[in-house]
Amino acid sequence: MNVADQFLVKKMNLKTLFKEIIRKSPISRAELSKITGLNKSTVSSQINTLIEKNLVFEIGQGQSSGGRRPVMLVFNKKAGYALGIDIGVDFINGILTDLGGNVVASQYKETAVSSAEEAIAILFSLIDELISSVPDSRYGLVGIGVCVPGIVDKNEEIVFTPNSEWIVKDLKSIIEQKFSVPVLIENEANAGAYGEKVFGAAKNLSNIIYVSIGTGIGIGIIINQELYRGNNGFSGEMGHMTIDFNGPKCSCGNRGCWELYASERAFYNPSSKKSIHLTRNELINLAQNNDAETLILLQKFGFYIGIGLTSVLNTFNPQSVIIRNSIVESQPIVLNSIKSAVTSRIYSISQNEYDLMPSALGQNAPALGTSSIVIERFLELVTE
Template structure:
């Protein structure tokens, strides 16, 4: 029985990654014999996870019948709870976004946040297309410490009631598995599955917002640390006698290189600007904004140097609206890093901006839920 399940999982994984694909090709790529492939394919067809489509190219003899993953067999929800926003998506089982909703927030309590979450989920369920399995799971992420029991235990920039077990509450209400993850970890996972990091096995994802979060992938696996707290590098000390941080430390990286720090560095007239205003003023060559952005890139580079020296990744991916929109900021980061790293390191990594943008964390959290569904199916 166990061997059958392992074989089925192997075949499904291959079809998800490479469909349309023939039974003969499956046998070749998995190393399983044709009768095993045939029986497991029939089982997956019965479960509505795959289906047959028209014939493929013949290499001599009969044309093969092609198999395709049924991405519409069910749907999943991914929700990124930010410091001042909530970004929600509904996707099919291949991570294609079917519905999306972005809402700015201001000073909500944890109780109000719970009500907003429930409302968003109910709205998505009511608009979700018909499917054999309906809603298969929900992935949530937050900007803070999430322990290995999937409980939020510290959010330095977000008001949160730590006694609130949001995962259990949502599971009880909607009767589907819920997965809670740190926002930067989810972003790293999203970029690995769907974005700029697809071709890298070792990467670091740096999320720059009110604070700075870091998601680490080593040998294709998300590195969470012993209790789930790995990646809190926004609290790396870059100034021994620096400013006091909400985490209890002094001189933390995010006090100098976050969006909050960028706004703080602007004059009184400019410090209420939105990201979009900053981007526009930079494109208009506003001298104060250009100088502040240069400093923003400089400080980001200081922390990134420590990350590169610590992890030696193939790629570092930066998720930030301003960095994504303004090449000058990325250049400033690169200059700051290259002036601090030894020459041998310089051409051995890629410094990239996120290709998924604001959807990276929600897609990552969402894909954790999808993976669990497909694993359970063949477990």
């Protein structure tokens, strides 16, 4: 075996051992040898490298099955930190996490702005506040992940944000120049799907659909445990599939798009005298008091969500559909209405093959998703 091949094998062994430690820590060297099939001297040598990089540390002795009690190895989650930023239509939600995805600090700002300059100033202020909360560590801030409600291409350039005019195409380079750390740009629904896959309701699932319902609708797709982005990164724009070919014109140029009927913008539409002036708390109170008009609005909202989900389920046949929307999460009548609409339209043989549930992570799902992708990229580089 030549030197180049030896180096590649060592690198692969290091990554394999590190992944097992992350998955199963605390774990002993002997157990790692057994799981990976690597001999004890190789395991010992590679573990020493991980300890030198401050990615792994030793803790007290574990249980013995005979002989000396083993020293246990643990992933050092506090060796570095990552930022996850979710830029919504009228808000920015930011979290600071350690390398294990545990939230250390968070910031939320509303963005009723009129220009890109004003919005970027708010974004930079939020990032500065979160960076000030980064604890001392070997690697410090390892990167910033940002997700936006729009189309992001494979080069992480923002192509189109139909509901947010201020978001600029080269946001990645603008943030990198300001903060001098690696920056990731991702679609918001993709990020939410990944957050649920790594930390939330889809931890043990391989094929899921994450539906983000806000001002518009987007979906994130996990296939065989991998985030599916499509050929150019444009997958998941199912908010713009037609559910009424005679429907009104959408901002995307199409007519009768799903999000014209099933988004929060549709729910809080001026055509509905009841809903246009409701705050979320008022909505909850009216629903709890069985206000008839409010319950009808909520049922109609769920019905239109279900109409679109029927096509999604027929297309992807996922194990689970996870819905991220504050109204769905707080109002059981909406989820029941969604299920009723889907059940009456989908193949009977498919009805028991999937779960339909609200998000387990709520508004932090997209930010956690971008943070986790940033962490994975960092860990991949630091173990090269």
